[in-house]
Amino acid sequence: MSDPLPRIEPDRLVHEPARLAILVILSAVEEADFLFLLEQTGMTKGNLSSHTARLEAARYIEIEKTIVGKTTRTVYRLTDAGAHALALYRDHMTGVLELLTSRAGSPSNPPTER
Amino acid sequence: MSDPLPRIEPDRLVHEPARLAILVILSAVEEADFLFLLEQTGMTKGNLSSHTARLEAARYIEIEKTIVGKTTRTVYRLTDAGAHALALYRDHMTGVLELLTSRAGSPSNPPTER
DNA sequence: CAGACCGGTTTGCGTCGCAAACCTATTGTA
DNA sequence: TACAATAGGTTTGCGACGCAAACCGGTCTG
Numbered sequence: 246m247s248d249p250l251p252r253i254e255p256d257r258l259v260h261e262p263a264r265l266a267i268l269v270i271l272s273a274v275e276e277a278d279f280l281f282l283l284e285q286t287g288m289t290k291g292n293l294s295s296h297t298a299r300l301e302a303a304r305y306i307e308i309e310k311t312i313v314g315k316t317t318r319t320v321y322r323l324t325d326a327g328a329h330a331l332a333l334y335r336d337h338m339t340g341v342l343e344l345l346t347s348r349a350g351s352p353s354n355p356p357t358e359r
Numbered sequence: 360m361s362d363p364l365p366r367i368e369p370d371r372l373v374h375e376p377a378r379l380a381i382l383v384i385l386s387a388v389e390e391a392d393f394l395f396l397l398e399q400t401g402m403t404k405g406n407l408s409s410h411t412a413r414l415e416a417a418r419y420i421e422i423e424k425t426i427v428g429k430t431t432r433t434v435y436r437l438t439d440a441g442a443h444a445l446a447l448y449r450d451h452m453t454g455v456l457e458l459l460t461s462r463a464g465s466p467s468n469p470p471t472e473r
Numbered sequence: 474c475a476g477a478c479c480g481g482t483t484t485g486c487g488t489c490g491c492a493a494a495c496c497t498a499t500t501g502t503a
Numbered sequence: 504t505a506c507a508a509t510a511g512g513t514t515t516g517c518g519a520c521g522c523a524a525a526c527c528g529g530t531c532t533g
Contacts, residue, residue, distance in 0.1 A: 253380040266367040269458050335459045345449045
């Protein structure tokens with residue numbers, strides 16, 4: 246009884262829902278542009294911009310601005326470090342959620358009483 | 360292609376690691392006192408106090424102060440609402456993490472569309 | 474040339490998470 | 504009895520964060 250209980254300390258850079266959304270998308274498509282991320286995530290431009298900036302600062306993604314025709318195109322790509330951080334995050338959170346996956350009023354489970 | 364992609368919008372009250380830790384513990388033991396939570400989570404007293412206060416305000420846990428001998432004992436217990444929120448959170452995050460569970464690390468992918 | 478739009482970035486602000494400081498009651502201990 | 508330390512929490516102060524509005528340089532249209 247009273248196990249050590251695994252510390253819940255996810256990478257907060259990844260844990261933030263907005264950034265997690267970005268990372269999930271990038272892990273699926275590997276290379277997306279601003280507008281694509283914008284519509285997929287549903288966030289505002291400012292929001293998206295600042296979050297991508299933070300992810301880039303952490304080297305989790307790379308941002309590449311190319312010139313296409315008359316205008317620019319900004320593409321975002323997951324780095325190896327980002328993929329690694331994401332994998333770590335997944336493992337960590339999976340472990341945490343598994344502590345829950347047989348109790349706590351699941352849809353197919355009788356809820357706990359008081 | 361370009362599926363709607365499930366919105367990543369976890370209950371932020373639950374999503375915060377410190378509170379998630381508290382909820383996970385309470386879902387496992389149902390009824391824990393302050394000191395127990397303190398040592399299991401490893402957080403400071405102030406921190407624990409404010410987070411439990413927020414969880415109580417949301418009716419996710421209930422706080423009961425009893426008098427034991429000369430001093431008081433504060434016990435924390437998950438409410439039905441808390442268990443429900445936790446189950447929802449688990450399902451939500453499980454879904455999100457599943458988007459990841461076969462990739463995130465391999466540099467071999469289809470390019471973007473738009 | 475004016476204005477609308479596109480693709481982003483910067484600014485401002487309310488909220489949050491954190492630990493230090495504080496508080497009240499109890500327990501040594503001289 | 505006094506007085507210091509400890510236990511069990513709560514409140515305070517502050518830095519960091521997430522958010523959307525405002526802004527900005529370039530294009531395209533009329």
